[in-house]
Amino acid sequence: MIQYALKRMLYLIPVFIGVTFLTFLVFLVVPGDPVRLALGQHPNPELQQKIEHELGMDLPWYVRYFRYVGKAVQGDLGTSIRTGEPVTKIISDRFPATLTLTIAAMVFAIIIGLPAGIVSATKQYSLVDNAFMVMALVGISMPVFVLGLILLLIFVSFFHIVPGTGYGDGQLIYLVLPAITLGTIPMAIISRMTRSSLLEVMRSDYIRTARAKGAKERTVVFKHAFKNAFIPVITVIGNNFATLMAGAIITERVFNWPGIGSATISAIEQRDLPVVMGLVFFMAVIFVLVNLVVDISYVFIDPRIKLE
Numbered sequence: 001m002i003q004y005a006l007k008r009m010l011y012l013i014p015v016f017i018g019v020t021f022l023t024f025l026v027f028l029v030v031p032g033d034p035v036r037l038a039l040g041q042h043p044n045p046e047l048q049q050k051i052e053h054e055l056g057m058d059l060p061w062y063v064r065y066f067r068y069v070g071k072a073v074q075g076d077l078g079t080s081i082r083t084g085e086p087v088t089k090i091i092s093d094r095f096p097a098t099l100t101l102t103i104a105a106m107v108f109a110i111i112i113g114l115p116a117g118i119v120s121a122t123k124q125y126s127l128v129d130n131a132f133m134v135m136a137l138v139g140i141s142m143p144v145f146v147l148g149l150i151l152l153l154i155f156v157s158f159f160h161i162v163p164g165t166g167y168g169d170g171q172l173i174y175l176v177l178p179a180i181t182l183g184t185i186p187m188a189i190i191s192r193m194t195r196s197s198l199l200e201v202m203r204s205d206y207i208r209t210a211r212a213k214g215a216k217e218r219t220v221v222f223k224h225a226f227k228n229a230f231i232p233v234i235t236v237i238g239n240n241f242a243t244l245m246a247g248a249i250i251t252e253r254v255f256n257w258p259g260i261g262s263a264t265i266s267a268i269e270q271r272d273l274p275v276v277m278g279l280v281f282f283m284a285v286i287f288v289l290v291n292l293v294v295d296i297s298y299v300f301i302d303p304r305i306k307l308e
Contacts, residue, residue, distance in 0.1 A: 008292045012285060019284045020072070020277050024065050027273045034081050034271035055081065068277065077281070078274030080267075087278035090263055095282075097167060098252070098259030102245045104175050105183030110237065113187040117194025117233075122221060124199065132191060139188030148181040148254035165256035178255040182248055186240035193236045197229040204228075238294030245290070246283040 035051050036043055049058075056064050068078065077087035116136070120129040155161045155177060168174040201207065202225050210220050249261035256262070260279055267275035 005292060005296065008288070008295070012288055015284050015288055016072070016281060017069075019281050020069065021065065023277045023280050024061070024068070024273070027271065027276070028061055030271070034273060051081075068274075072278075072281070077278035080275050081272050082267075082270050082275075087275055090275060091260070091278065091282050094258060094260045094263045097257060098245060098248055098261065101175065101178055101182060101248055101251070101257060101259060102241065104179035105181075105244055105248075106186065106237070106241050108179050108183035109187035109190055109240070113190030114194055114233070116187075116191040118198060118221070118226070120191065120195040121198035121202065122217070129195075133195070136188040136191045139184045140192075142184065144181060144185070144250045145254055147184055148177070148251060151177045151181060152254070165254070167256075167258050178251050178257055181254070182244055182251040186237075186244060189240060190233065190236055194229070194233050197232045198225060201225045201229040234297060235294060238290055238297075242287040242290035246287055 035048055035055070035057065052058050056067060059067075071078065075088070077091075079086050080090065116132045120132045123129050152165070156164050162173055162176055166174060198221070202221070204225075207220060207225055210224050211217075215224075245260075247261075248257075248259060249265055251257065252259045252261035253265055260283065264276060264279045266272075267279065
């Protein structure tokens with residue numbers, strides 16, 4: 001298992017090169033001078049030239065890129081062109097908010113999605129099954145920003161049940177609407193996957209044998225069927241957790257949530273290349289690590305599976 005984990009960790013090398021290089025190229029193509037934007041409409045030419053020299057922006061692009069890679073390997077992701085703040089500090093300040101939101105969204109998705117999928121599978125083609133699947137279809141189809149605005153309109157503007165946007169003083173009440181908004185799509189995906197996986201397993205011969213021996217339906221579902229049906233669901237949960245963490249940008253923007261996503265958008269708008277590259281690479285690393293944890297978890301769920 002350790003050998004497998006180390007082998008997967010080596011994937012971070014091409015991920016790092018690919019993510020940073022593509023991000024770097026995009027910023028080369030996009031018009032606009034980040035230093036000029038940072039200094040305002042009428043910058044001092046000498047000051048602008050001095051800052052560009054300090055940042056190495058007067059060097060060829062490939063020299064700048066390899067310089068960045070060399071520093072990043074040592075743990076230095078650079079500093080913000082706009083504020084002069086180290087990128088690592090921006091990550092450490094913003095990541096807890098994104099992690100909190102992602103965990104809350106995934107808890108919501110699992111608590112609603114798993115039971116809905118199990119009930120739909122055990123009551124296939126019933127009114128309950130159809131209702132849950134229609135709700136899942138709506139959840140998958142609904143754009144995140146539309147759902148967020150609808151929830152704000154209903155629960156903040158009309159009924160005043162929860163406070164508005166922002167982080168507040170860290171109270172959980174501020175987390176409710178962003179978590180529901182971010183967790184709706186994975187909730188729908190989890191419910192559909194749970195239903196289809198459970199139905200497939202319940203058609204197996206050993207399930208028919210268990211029923212023929214007089215086992216109760218609850219025992220058949222939870223003791224015999226669910227364990228095998230849960231493996232693809234674990235994959236979906238793991239992939240969605242990593243995707244949520246990397247893709248919370250829109251939700252954080254709608255709810256003014258002070259996380260990695262909102263920091264990324266601000267950095268893109270200000271063409272703050274070191275911040276964008278650092279944040280994008282950090283989220284790519286998180287994505288790889290979460291998928292590694294998911295792969296390893298298969299062994300504990302089903303010992304017959306071997307890591308290779």
